Amino acid sequence: MGMLTVRVLRAVLAVLLTGAVLVQALMVWALASGSDPEDGTLPLTALRVITILGIGTIQVALVCVWRLVVMVRRGTVFSHAAFRYVDGVIGAIVAAALVWFTVTAVNAPRQRDDPGVTGIMAGIGVGILGVALIVLVLRMLLVQAVARDGEAAQLKAELDEVI
Numbered sequence: 618m619g620m621l622t623v624r625v626l627r628a629v630l631a632v633l634l635t636g637a638v639l640v641q642a643l644m645v646w647a648l649a650s651g652s653d654p655e656d657g658t659l660p661l662t663a664l665r666v667i668t669i670l671g672i673g674t675i676q677v678a679l680v681c682v683w684r685l686v687v688m689v690r691r692g693t694v695f696s697h698a699a700f701r702y703v704d705g706v707i708g709a710i711v712a713a714a715l716v717w718f719t720v721t722a723v724n725a726p727r728q729r730d731d732p733g734v735t736g737i738m739a740g741i742g743v744g745i746l747g748v749a750l751i752v753l754v755l756r757m758l759l760v761q762a763v764a765r766d767g768e769a770a771q772l773k774a775e776l777d778e779v780i
Contacts, residue, residue, distance in 0.1 A: 620690075623686060623689065623690050626686055627683070627686060630679055630682060630683050630686070633675075633679055634676060634679045634680070634683075637672050637675050637676050637679065638676070640672060641669055641672040641673065641676070644665055644668055644669050644672070645669060647665065648662065648665045648666065648669070663723050664720065664723060664724075667716055667719050667720055667723065670712075670716050671713060671716040671717070671720075674709045674710075674712045674713040674716060675709070675713070677705060677708070677709040677712075678705070678706050678709035678710065678713075680705075681702040681703070681705035681706045681709065682702075682706065684702045685699060685702045685703070685706075688702075694759075695759070695762050695763050695766045696763060697763065699759060699763075700756070700759070700760075703752065703755070703756045703759060704756070706752055707749055707752050707753055707756065710745060710746075710748055710749040710752060711746065711749050713745055714742050714745040714746045714749065717738070717741060717742040717745055718739070718742045720738070721735060721738040721739055721742060724738065
């Protein structure tokens with residue numbers, strides 16, 4: 618990955634993380650101050666709490682991707698240390714899917730006249746889980762790459778002994 622790509626990706630991640638923290642802080646402030654545009658019913662409060670948790674999952678994924686980009690820049694991404702961050706991304710995506718399913722469940726009673734909306738929202742949740750599965754497959758590819766990198770290092774060491 619080129620230096621320009623790394624810098625642009627880090628800038629995008631920084632903007633996204635800053636925006637997520639700002640929105641999350643505003644949501645916490647609105648929840649704590651009780652400044653509801655409506656009468657403060659349970660679904661609105663529940664949706665705010667769920668939104669705060671959902672933004673937290675995004676923040677975890679962004680921080681893990683940031684750490685992986687740092688590892689790419691240093692040339693250490695093909696190591697066992699990268700698995701921790703990839704697992705963090707997978708966990709954050711699964712948590713985001715669970716948060717989305719919770720939003721779907723909280724919103725479902727309001728959609729009695731149009732149950733298709735609930736179906737579409739559930740389908741989006743399944744799609745989010747699909748993204749987690751894609752990242753899991755990419756993790757398996759990373760496992761193979763780390764193993765190949767280890768084998769290459771071992772073969773190089775043996776070749777150096779022969780020479």
